[in-house]
Amino acid sequence: MGKAKEILKKNTMLVALLVVTLLFTILTKGVLLYPANITNLISQNGYVVVLAVGMLLCILTGGNIDLSVGSIVAMVGALAGTLIVNHHMSTWLAIPICLAVGILIGIWQGFWIAYIRIPAFIVTLAGMLVWRGVTLSILGGLTISKFPANYLNLFNSFIPDVFKGKRNILSIILGALICVVYIILQLSGRIKKRKKGYQVEKQAAMILKIIVISVVIMAVAISLAFNKGIPMILILLGIVVLVYTYYTTKTVPGRYLYAMGGNEKAAKLSGINTNKVLFLAYVNMAFLSAVAALMCVARFDSAAPTAGTNYELDAIGSCFIGGASAYGGIGTVAGVVIGAIFMGVLNNGMSIKGVDSDMQKLVKGLVLLAAVAFDVISKKRSRIA
Numbered sequence: 001m002g003k004a005k006e007i008l009k010k011n012t013m014l015v016a017l018l019v020v021t022l023l024f025t026i027l028t029k030g031v032l033l034y035p036a037n038i039t040n041l042i043s044q045n046g047y048v049v050v051l052a053v054g055m056l057l058c059i060l061t062g063g064n065i066d067l068s069v070g071s072i073v074a075m076v077g078a079l080a081g082t083l084i085v086n087h088h089m090s091t092w093l094a095i096p097i098c099l100a101v102g103i104l105i106g107i108w109q110g111f112w113i114a115y116i117r118i119p120a121f122i123v124t125l126a127g128m129l130v131w132r133g134v135t136l137s138i139l140g141g142l143t144i145s146k147f148p149a150n151y152l153n154l155f156n157s158f159i160p161d162v163f164k165g166k167r168n169i170l171s172i173i174l175g176a177l178i179c180v181v182y183i184i185l186q187l188s189g190r191i192k193k194r195k196k197g198y199q200v201e202k203q204a205a206m207i208l209k210i211i212v213i214s215v216v217i218m219a220v221a222i223s224l225a226f227n228k229g230i231p232m233i234l235i236l237l238g239i240v241v242l243v244y245t246y247y248t249t250k251t252v253p254g255r256y257l258y259a260m261g262g263n264e265k266a267a268k269l270s271g272i273n274t275n276k277v278l279f280l281a282y283v284n285m286a287f288l289s290a291v292a293a294l295m296c297v298a299r300f301d302s303a304a305p306t307a308g309t310n311y312e313l314d315a316i317g318s319c320f321i322g323g324a325s326a327y328g329g330i331g332t333v334a335g336v337v338i339g340a341i342f343m344g345v346l347n348n349g350m351s352i353k354g355v356d357s358d359m360q361k362l363v364k365g366l367v368l369l370a371a372v373a374f375d376v377i378s379k380k381r382s383r384i385a
Helices: 002-010 012-027 035-060 069-086 091-115 120-139 149-156 169-195 203-225 232-250 252-262 264-269 274-300 311-321 333-352 357-384
Strands: none
Touching: 012 203, 012 333, 035 069, 035 203, 035 232, 035 252, 035 274, 035 311, 035 333, 069 091, 069 120, 069 274, 069 311, 091 120, 091 149, 091 274, 149 232, 149 274, 169 203, 232 252, 232 274, 232 333, 252 264, 252 274, 264 274, 311 333, 311 357, 333 357
């Protein structure tokens, strides 16, 4: 009983995700897990994963958030539409320009936050208003639509199946390979930790986690095989998740984020340039917002003045639901991905059931409050203990 309790405590959100998925699968009579709907879930929530990964780095620095990401998505999307559709600029030239603009916005906001030490909440709230105003100015209140096919294919197409069978065999093979790599990484990581004398999770917990995650990966791979195969957006998301997982767990600058979130004064005294760490977190956030913008305009095939509305809330919600601490210093990319999928399943399940938007917002708000309350109460209990 004690072991089961410990396993549940360490994998609370994974269990919650499985429960919510099962609940909506029953309520929607299986529609939630239809192959076409799985593909739809991935394309609908791709931007949430990208923004949430960037938001995690901001939160790790001490519970800081970025309220401007939705407006940055709208502005960079408007710029992409103007360059590619209105001025017929090459896609391969317009994309780097849009990403560069995102970085410049990050430098601007990061400077005020990290070096002038204006609270991140104020700077990004100002950014939310400023970049939305710039968006309206660029678009003139109008929507730009019909992007060229070569641009749309970068984000909306599917990996061709080299086997050309009735089902997409490549999807199943790649799913199996991902499972094998995941198992090897988990086992090798455990062995390395034990050699160094670090505490490792119990064997039963690790085995259960490996089985659950492997089953989920294969279920998604098989589902995609019954539709159109692997969407390009999933490859992009995989790259983002892998790069930032490696950055936060295996690099010195990545560990600085956790050190700063744990205790900024102690981190500064130990020689960490905390201003630089904070600055780069916000530059990175704006860069990923630009990436999300390019994904969104491709998905909607348009750049609209209202694009990106409430995107910052989806990103923040995914982080806290995925286990990031409201105080900073705690959180993982894997947890954020689980949080983003949780939000996606919640949104999609309620939409299929025909729940109106007002009630959807109510449910999401309560879930977010519950996640943060769980974090705060857990910390209080650990301090008392």
